[in-house]
Amino acid sequence: MAQTSIITGQYVCIHQTAATVVQRVIAWLIDMVFLYIAGLLVSLGLMPFVFALEQETFAIVATTLLTLALLSYPLLMEVFNHGQSVGKYLVGIKVAALDGSTPSIGAYLLRWLLLIVDWGFMGVGLALIVFTKNSQRLGDLAAGTTVVKLPKQTRSINTYDLYFANNHYTPTYPEAALLSLRQFNVIARTLLTQNEARAINIARLAEKTEQVLGVSNTKGNAELFLLTIYNDFQYYASRVV
Template sequence: MANTTIITGQYVRINQTPASVGERILARLIDMVIIILYVLATIAFFDKTPLLRIMHGSFQVCFLLFVYLPAFCYSLLFEVFNHGQSIGKHIMNIRVVMADGSNPTFGAYLLRWLLYLIDFTITGGLGVIFILLTKNNQRIGDLAAGTMVIKQNDYRKIQVSLDEYAHLEANYHPVFPQAGDLSLEQINVIEKALSVNGIERDNYISQLSEKIKGLLTINPQMNDEKFLETLIKDYQYYAYVDI
């Protein structure tokens, strides 16, 4: 499948490959198997213990809600706390991101999870039709939340691209943890901005710097050029650490 080009602002261009409908269905099937196994395991446990029998009324109901809430909210919990990936998505090497390439907010995760009922349950699979017909393979929940499911960048692509950068100094300590949330394409844009020559260079760097400060919610105590150079080094650091 061809990459999808997304413009996040005046300067940031991201190329992302949407996950195919087959990959998304397989990821969901894996998740469903995990949920079913969890439910069967709890049923078997309660069948062999007197725990439920000694509970009565509303206390028993509250206890069961507590036990099965993780299964009911499985996708939401994993995507929120595991960077847009359920176990199935992790196995299929896909993840949820905002359409502009940034990390989704809790509200975006919640909205796409709530609309899953409409996408697949009530409508009998309308979400699959939307995935097939929309440019970025988005179901109704994705369209409403402004998200998309993409193929995760693999290690080889990251390593080859990092070889183009200068090596980090020994014992380098990153300054901005938020740099780890940037995409490789965004880092490439920053590097190109720093290599620009001419009278517009300072204005170009200033505007790009302000864009990134707003995106990452950073207020650095350094000039714009130094800020962008530091972001590149920090990104390299976190990429190598993850590897």
């Protein structure tokens, strides 16, 4: 499987695995089944209008609505569902920018416009996914995006980790209050993520967090340090609210 190296806004390299051709094809097939079922339901919903309109007019209206839904589905789902269609969600993959951020609407639009080339000209998109470094079809190459596997989050930050909720909790790093919400989310996501690069990502993020906040890791353990920063941030945030 191709590995994509993603640089976060805090300049920490986090490795993610590109979705395989099989995963993307399965996601596409699921989407087709979903659209077929949705089309049947829409057709049934339009049945009461059959007698109100001429048969030819009804056929034109129904065909137009179904065609618009089919064409706009990939774009609308990815824009409004964080880079995931129904198929991608069920398979556990999503569209992401190469720098790890959420693609812009323009990027989603560009990769959507090139769908006709990717899937309509002798499998150009399929070939590119197989042979490009980051498993990108033409639309991805043009938009600066790729499709990645979502990491399995088998570990969760449980309530016993949330020491900040204790009235007797004393924060260790007051500087944690200076973190932005985006930086905090990177820490939370890194702690939750379970993959082969987890230990490396945590160590790098801990080092970067020390630099950003101007503090030293007094815990002796990168994960414990980040968890302490996590709780300290929550502590100060809860006091503001």
